[in-house]
Amino acid sequence: MTTHVWGYLEEYEKEREDILDAVDTVFRSGNLIWGPSLVAFEEEFAGYHGVSHCAGVDNGTNAIVLGLRALGVGEGDEVITVSNTAAPTVLAITLAGATPVFVDIDPQTYLMRVDQVADAITERTRCIVPVHLYGQCVDMDPLKEIAAEHGLFVLEDCAQAHGATQHGRVAGSMGHAAAFSFYPTKILGAYGHAGATITSDAGVDAELKRLRYYGMDRERYYVVTPNGQNSRLDEVHAEILRRKLGRLDEYIADRRRVARVYDEALADTDLVLPATAPGNEHAYYLYVVRHPERDRIIEAMKAHDITLNVSYPWPVHTMSGFSHLGYEPGSLPVTEELAHEIFSLPMYPSLPPKEQERIIEALTATLSTL
Structure with a gap:
């Protein structure tokens, strides 16, 4: 699947x-x-x-x-x-x-x-x-x-x-x-x-x-x-x-449910899980995690027929189309570092529990090999 x-x-x-x-x-x-x-x-x-x-x-x-x-x-x-x-x-x-x-x-x-x-x-x-x-x-x-x-x-x-x-x-x-x-x-x-x-x-x-x-x-x-x-x-x-x-709040509730499952299942891994800022109620458009071996993880998950997205692999200031703005490498250090480490797990309201379980099992197995 x-x-x-x-x-x-x-x-x-x-x-x-x-x-x-x-x-x-x-x-x-x-x-x-x-x-x-x-x-x-x-x-x-x-x-x-x-x-x-x-x-x-x-x-x-x-x-x-x-x-x-x-x-x-x-x-x-x-x-x-x-x-x-x-x-x-x-x-x-x-x-x-x-x-x-x-x-x-x-x-x-x-x-x-x-x-x-x-x-x-x-x-x-x-x-x-x-x-x-x-x-x-x-x-x-x-x-x-x-x-x-x-x-x-x-x-x-x-x-x-x-x-x-x-x-x-x-x-x-x-x-x-x-x-x-x-x-x-x-x-x-x-x-x-x-x-x-x-x-x-x-x-x-x-x-x-x-x-x-x-x-x-x-x-x-x-x-x-x-x-x-x-x-x-x-x-x-x-x-x-x-x-x-009229169904927006329902969509968000389902996304939060999916996020809670990830939170609990991945808490003991070395992934950096999403942090919600004080006062915020997260709607989880994306479930973004962080790992220094991001690219190896993404490649390994392909073998399980699971696609992991990166939002975003190129900070805007590093793109050639915006070179005229004059930002040198290192000018936004956190942005640039995270671009090499962040990626998203599948997140949508109708994600079936069994499919999410399969994603978690494949990801946990992949992490254990790094």
């Missing part, structure tokens, strides 16, 4: 009837773009996060791009973030016209070192993008204090943290705005590309909704914002997502 790391097929089989009904509902309605399903999803997604507004967009990258633009970030500005993230986080900053500036990460949680942010601020800094990575939140209270002190915006990258909480607050509800991806593998996933940006600022939301629609306001064919684009969330995905939103 091949282990589907993301569980896409298992989820579809379980929810197939509802997913197909969602598609049929939209097709029969005749509203394929900008209809009642999008309006309903935006209201419900904003409500889940306790914020006032949501703008559905075509993918998670543009959720960040348009979020930054709606906050007024552009040419000549700097945005502080991390290099231990998916490249689209950083690409979005450059697409908005700004320059990314990196700080290192915590060696236990792999999240932004908030205590390094103040030293990274310059007169050009306009925004901070904390990445809520792997399913838990960056320490937001001190980060918000730094932002307030320096007059900076905070745009949360929540692509991997749907439903995660910190001190009872849902990821995405703590900054000036927050961006989400609904890529099929996400905790709340669509069946193609989809995203959203949320905020409680009515002015930011109005600009977001202009930016996603060619820069047009209420009047069709009349542009009021010159850097808009075609970036709308379609009705099919909006309808699928609003139905799946």
Whole structure:
């Protein structure tokens, strides 16, 4: 049996009837773009996060791009973030016209070192993008204090943290705005590309909704914002997502159940298991472990027909496409060290107990040979 790391097929089989009904509902309605399903999803997604507004967009990258633009970030500005993230986080900053500036990460949680942010601020800094990575939140209270002190915006990258909480607050509800991806593998996933940006600022939301629609306001064919684009969330995905939103807490509960089994079964191994920061409730988008013999472990597990993922093997600042930023090897030491050691075990809500047991047995046997 091949282990589907993301569980896409298992989820579809379980929810197939509802997913197909969602598609049929939209097709029969005749509203394929900008209809009642999008309006309903935006209201419900904003409500889940306790914020006032949501703008559905075509993918998670543009959720960040348009979020930054709606906050007024552009040419000549700097945005502080991390290099231990998916490249689209950083690409979005450059697409908005700004320059990314990196700080290192915590060696236990792999999240932004908030205590390094103040030293990274310059007169050009306009925004901070904390990445809520792997399913838990960056320490937001001190980060918000730094932002307030320096007059900076905070745009949360929540692509991997749907439903995660910190001190009872849902990821995405703590900054000036927050961006989400609904890529099929996400905790709340669509069946193609989809995203959203949320905020409680009515002015930011109005600009977001202009930016996603060619820069047009209420009047069709009349542009009021010159850097808009075609970036709308379609009705099919909006309808699928609003139905799946009702199951989001169930997905997270199942992920936490899977994580507990790993925690207990692997506690006595020499793997470094996930650490949850104080105040956080981890949603376990990924179950990320650490070992100095990572590559040998991954190769050995292939013999058991088990695929282990690495998120991410190349820190963004080490990629040739970002060499112009001028970061030398060793400039982000924790990020660079972890890139050689971290990897993910299969994690999805419908992971069968027997399959998880097989994964654990194969992994434990592999570790015993190192």
